[in-house]
Amino acid sequence: MTLPKPAQKIFSPAYWWQEFLRQLKELRGKPHELSLGMAIGVFIAITPTIPFHTVLAVSLAVLLRASKLAAALGVWVSNPLTIPIFYYASYRLGRFVLGMDELALPSDYSFLAIIKLGGDVTAAMLHGGVLLGILPGVLAYFLTYKFTSSPRFRGESS
Numbered sequence: 001m002t003l004p005k006p007a008q009k010i011f012s013p014a015y016w017w018q019e020f021l022r023q024l025k026e027l028r029g030k031p032h033e034l035s036l037g038m039a040i041g042v043f044i045a046i047t048p049t050i051p052f053h054t055v056l057a058v059s060l061a062v063l064l065r066a067s068k069l070a071a072a073l074g075v076w077v078s079n080p081l082t083i084p085i086f087y088y089a090s091y092r093l094g095r096f097v098l099g100m101d102e103l104a105l106p107s108d109y110s111f112l113a114i115i116k117l118g119g120d121v122t123a124a125m126l127h128g129g130v131l132l133g134i135l136p137g138v139l140a141y142f143l144t145y146k147f148t149s150s151p152r153f154r155g156e157s158s
Contacts, residue, residue, distance in 0.1 A: 012105025024147070029067045035145040037067030041074015043137030046086050047129035048122075053078055074140060086132065087125065 061071035106113035
C-alpha cells in the first residue's frame with residue numbers, strides 16, 4: 001500500500017526542511033537576535049523537557065533578549081522521529097557523567113522504590129540533555145547567523 005501524493009509530501013524530510021527554511025526566512029530581526037533565539041530553541045529541544053519546550057525556549061529568549069519566534073521555531077528540532085534518539089542519548093550520557101550503574105527494576109515494587117527509580121532516570125536525562133544540547137545550540141547560532149546575515153536573506157540584490 002502506498003500513500004497518496006499529498007501524504008508522501010508531508011512525510012518527506014525534504015518537505016519539512018523546506019518548510020523550516022521558509023519560516024526562518026519570514027522572521028524579522030537582527031541576525032544576532034534571530035541566531036540566539038534559534039540556538040536557545042535547539043538547545044531546549046534536545047533536553048528531556050518535552051511538555052515545556054516552547055514555554056522554556058520563549059522564556060529564555062525573553063530573558064536573553066533573543067527572538068521569541070526563532071526560539072519557538074528552533075524547538076522543531078524535537079519531533080517524533082528525534083525524541084527517542086535525544087532521550088536515549090540523554091539518559092546514557094547523564095548516567096555516564098553521574099557515574100550511575102545500569103538501572104534495574106526494583107525488587108519490591110513499592111511506591112517509594114518506583115519514585116526513586118524515576119528520580120534517578122530524570123536526573124540522568126536532565127544532566128545528559130543539557131550536555132547534549134550545548135554543541136547543537138552553538139552550531140545553530142553560527143549557522144543561523146550566517147544564513148540571516150546574507151544579503152539574500154535580507155532581500156538585498158547581490
